[in-house]
Amino acid sequence: MPMVMMRNMEKNQTGTIVAVKVGGELGRRIREMGMVPGTVITIQGRAPLNDPVALRVMGGTLTLRNNEADNIEVEVQ
C-alpha cells in the first residue's frame, strides 16, 4: 500500500500512521494527541484557505497545519 505524507492526503481518505518524523515540542504535541504509529486517521476536511487540516482520530476531531502534517507518514488504504 502506498505511503504518503499526511499533507498530500485528500478529503475523506483514510490511512494508518506509520511514522512521526519530528521531535521536540511539535513531535510531543502530535504524539500526545494520539497520532502515534498504528493510529487510523481520516481526513475530515480543510479550512477555507486550505490550511489547517482537520482529521478524525479515535472518534474525535483534531486539527493541525499543513507544515506540521508534513512530518507524519501515513499508509493509505
Next chain:
Amino acid sequence: MAAEIKIALAGNPNAGKTTLFNALTGARQHVGNYPGVTVEKKEGLYECQGRMVKIVDLPGTYSLTAYSVEEVVARDFLVGERPQVVINIVDAANLERNLYLSTQLFEMGIPTVIALNMMDVAGDRGISIDAKKLSGLLDVPVVPIVARTGQGLDELMRQTVDLALRDRPWQAADISYGADVDQTLLEMVEKIEAADFLTDIYTSRWTAIKLLEVDGQLREKGEAANRPLYEELGRMVERLSAHTFKTLETYPEAIIADYRYGYIKSILMQGVLSHKYDVNRLHTSDKIDRVLTHRFVGPLVMVAVLFALYQFTFGLSTLPMAWVGDFFALLTRGVNQIMAAGPLKSLIVSGIIAGVGGVLGFVPLIMLMFMGLAFLEDSGYLARVAFMLDRIFRVFGLHGNSVMAYIVSGGIAGGCAVPGVMATRTLRSRRERMATLLTAPFMNCGAKLPVMALLIGTFFAKYQAGFMLFLTILSWVVALLVAKFLRLTILKGDSTPFVMEMPPYRFPTFKGLLIHTWEKTWRYIQKAGTVILGISILMWVMMSYPGISKDDAQTIHQQRQEITEGFAPGDSTRQRLLAKLDSQQAELALRDSAAGHIGIFLEKISWLAGFNWRSNIALLGGVAAKEVIVSTLGTAYSMGDKNGVDSASLARTLVASPGWNPMVSISLLIFIMFYSPCFITVVCIAREAGSWRWGLFSIFFNTGFAFGLATLVYQLGLFLGFGG
C-alpha cells in the same frame, strides 16, 4: 470547619473539568493565581460525610511534560502540595486519547480516581464502557458520571474520600515500554534509589522516565541535586538513544509515547470498550461543521457571529453603562451641593469619583464581553474560528483566535481595549498571546471616537464616512504589522504548534456562564479599582497644582471686578462675560499646573509632529482615559471648564487658531490612534502579561511608535505642501 482532605482535579481541556468543579463546589470558590505565572488557580470546598474536602482545579492539559506553563503548574502542584488524591476526569466519548494523561498520573504514582464523564454522550454515540473492568485492569477506582446533570457525583466523592483516608503511599505504575527502554529504566531506577536522587519529590521510576523523555525541568533539578549522578544517568540515556536510533530510527521519548498508547489500546481491547457504530461515524457535531467550516458558507457565518458578538457586547451594555454614569453624575451633583468649593471637593469630584466611576463604568461592558466569549468558547465555536483564520493570522506571527481580541478592542470601531486585552485569555500559546495583547490597543476604541469625530468633522467634513473607514483599516494594518515586528524581535520564536482538538459542539450550561462571568468581572473590579484610583488622583494633582499663578489670578480678579461693577446683576451681557472669564481662568489654571508645564516643555519636541502645548496637555490627559482628550482640549482653548465642552464651538476655535491645519489634525489623529493605551488598559496588560514591565513597555513603545509615525506623516505633508 477546616478542610481535612485536599484533592486535585486533573484532565484534558474539553473533558468537562470546569463543569465538574462548578457542580461540586458551586459558589464556594476562590480564584487566584499560581505563584509567578498568570495561570488561574481555582479552589473550592465540598462537604462529604461531615468532612470538608478542598478541591483544587488544575489547568487542563493533555500531558505532564514540561513544555507549557499549564503542564508545569499542574505537575508542580501535584508533587509540591501532595494532594491525597487526584480526580482524573476523562471524556467517555474520547476515552482512548483522554487516558494518555491518566497513564502519566499512574507513572507519577499519585493515588488516582477516574471520573468517567459524559457517559450520556458516549451512550448516544453507541459507545459502551465497562467501568468495572476498566477499574480492575487499571487498578484504580473508576466512577461513571455526568457532570452536567450531577449524576454519579456522590459516588465519585465517596470513593475519592475513601481512597484519601487510606493514605496509600505513592507508587509508580509499571508500564512496559519495550525491552530496550525497560532494561535501561531498571538500571536507572537502581542508581536513583541507591543515591536517594530526588526521591524526596518524585518516585524513582518517574524520574527515570522523565530523564529519558529529555524533560527540561527535571534535568535542571537533577543537575542541581547531584551532578555526578545526573551526568552518569545522562550517559545511560545517550547510550539508549544511540541504540534506538540505530535500530529503530527513533528516540526513547517517542517510544515511550507509543507504548503508552499501546498500553491503553491493550486495556480497552479486553472488552472494556465496545462500539455499536463505526468509530469514525459522523456525529451531529460533524454535520454542523460541514456547514460552519464550509469553504464559502463558513467565513460568512463567522463574520455574522463576530458581528453578533460585537452587537451583543456593545449594544446591550449601552444602557447599564449609562446607568452607572448617571449614578456617578448624581453623586457628583450631591457632593457639589453639600461641600463648599475647595481643593478637597475638587479631589473628591475630579479625582476619586471620576476615577472609581471610570473603572466601574466598564463593568457592564466587561461582563457582557466575558459572557459572549465564554458562550463561544464553551460551545466549541471558538476553536472553529481559530481553524478558519489561522492561515491569515499565522503570517503575522499570531493565532487564529487573535481575531477576538482585535474585534472586541475596536476592530469594528467603537470597541474597548480593556475587555479586548482580557479576551486574549483564550489563546493558549504565550508568544502569540503577548503579541496580540500588546497590539490590540491600536484598534479604535469607543473612547477615541469623540476626538476622532471632532477632528475629522472639523477639517474633513466632506469625507467623514470614508475617512472613518480608512482609519479603521489603518488600525488593522498597523496592529498586524506591529505584531509581526514584535514576533520578529522581542517575541521571537517559532509559532506554537497548532495541533489542537476541535471539541464537539455543546450547549453551554447557564450556571457555568454565570460563574465564569462573575469571577472574571470581580477580579477586574478588585485589581483595576485600586490601581486606577491612585492614578486618577495623581492625574488630578498634576492638572490642579500648583494652581493658577499669582499674576494670572490677579488679572482675572481685576477683570471680574470690572464686570461686576460695570453691569447690573441679572444683565445677560454680565452673565456671558462672567462665564467667559471662568473659562479663561480654567485655561490659565491648567497652563500653570504641573501638567501645563509638562505640556509646554514637551512643545520642544512635539512641534516635530505639529502639536502645541494645548494638544500636549490633552494628550497627557488622554493617558488617563481617552474620553478626557476632548474636554481637556476644550479647557486648554478656554472653551469651557470641567463641567462640559461645547464641541461645535471648539471646532470653530480650532479652525480659526493659528498653528492648526488639516495636516496637524491628521498627525494628531494618527498619534491618538496609536499612542499609549489608557491606564486601565495598561493595568490590564500588566496583569495579563504577568509583569509590570509589559505595562510600561506598552506606554513607551506605543507612544514612541505613534510619535514617529505622526512626525513622519506631518513632515511629509509639509514637504509636499499640504500644510497650508
